[in-house]
Amino acid sequence: MTDILRPGEIQGPGTPPPFLKLPDPGSLFTRRAERFQVLAQDHPVEAFLLFMAALAQAQHRLVETLTGTAPDTLPRPTPRGLPFPAADLPDIRHWQPGLRSLLEEIEPSAPAPTRAAIRRLRSMSGPDLVAMAREILGGHGSAPDPAAAPLLAAALQAHWSVWVGQTAMEDIPAQTEATHCPVCGSAPVAGVIHSGGGAHGRRTLHCSLCQTQWHLERLKCSHCHATTDLEYPGLEDHHPGVRAEVCGHCHSYLKLISLETDPRADPVADHLATLTLDLLLGEEGYAPNGINLLLYLEEAPATTP
Ligand SMILES: [Zn+2]
Ligand SMILES: [Zn+2]
Structure with a gap:
């Protein structure tokens, strides 16, 4: 089966490109931490990006811990539909111990407001933690506690990547126009x-x-699939490897991270280092198709009736 590339597999020349590449959490987060450190240099939000580097490194350590977990104690993929749906949060016993160890790991490098958020997370009851996790997994980009939400989201990302990367799944039917993660x-x-x-030259979407x-093929809106009236603005000299695919039909955009421009680029890190582009597009009335679980707005965005 060539439709799914599993962790550790390398695609050889002449091999048909896979539809899906499952995560390789053993290297993903440590590479992301290195990328955050590179992007932080002389950046206007240097301290924020350095903390994100520490958070990614804490995710890596959590992955190392989880990788030793006996497979029969991991949540099991669902037999039909999405294998690990975000809408079905596994029992808290599968992720609360990992959250605790991530908080312990991140505390020494956390700025004062984040240390306060760590204390709040530690004192929350199980049902309250579950409620916050469900809010995060709802993907609205807003949270009642925007300082605490990225820490819980970071723990959930690490767990999900291990569950998905380590579990044998039935083959997932290839989809040609998926706007959301098939897993x-x-x-x-x-x-x-x-x-x-x-x-080379292919576009994937990163969960x-x-x-x-x-x-998802290139030159196609990742929301409405329009193939015309697309524009690709960027920040030019400030960050040439990141552009937005802006759709004139549905007035949405998704950032594109070019590994051709910089092979070290990372979708999560480069996204957070180019928030100026989001601000500019927001001012022009475009809504993001993408969401970064490590960044939250205080209030839910206004919804149209
Ligand atoms: Zn996913
Ligand atoms: Zn569109």
């Missing part, structure tokens, strides 16, 4: 333009939760 149903954080090998990548 967990979450929105993408960004698109990635690949470089080198059989995937904001489980870190799976799936194929």
Whole structure:
């Protein structure tokens, strides 16, 4: 089966590109931490990006712990539909111990407001933690506690990537126009333009939760599938590897991260280092298709009647 590329598998030249690439959590978060550190240098929000580097490193350590977990204690994939749906939060016993160890890991490098958020998370009851997790997994990009939500989201990302990366799943039917993750149903954080090998020039969307990548052909809106009236603004010299695919039909956009421009780029890290582009597009009335679970607004965005 060539439709799914599993962790550790390398796509050879001449191999048909897979529809789906499952996450490789053993290397993903440590590479992301390194990328955050590179992006932080001389950046206007240097301290924020350095803390994100520490958070990604804490996710890596959590993944290392989880990787030793006996497979029969992991949540099991659902037999039909999405294998690990974000809408079906596994029992808290599967992720609360990992959340606690991530909070312990991150505390020494946390700024004062985040240390206060760590204390709040530690004192929350199980039902309240579950409620916050469900809010995060709902993918609205807002949370009642925007300082605490990224920490819980980081723990959920690490768990989901391990569950998805380590569990044998039945083959997932190839989809040609999926706007949401075929494994967990979450929105993408960004698109990635690949470089080198059989995937050169291909675009995948990168899941904001489980870190799976799936194929969506280029020059196509990731929300309404329009193939005309698309524009690709960027920040030019400030960050040439990131552009937005802006759709004039549905007035939405998704950031595209080019590995052709910088092979070290990472969809989550480069997204957070280019929030100026989101601000500019927001001022022009465009709504994001992507969501970054490590960043929250205080209030829910206004909904149209
Ligand atoms: Zn996913
Ligand atoms: Zn569109």
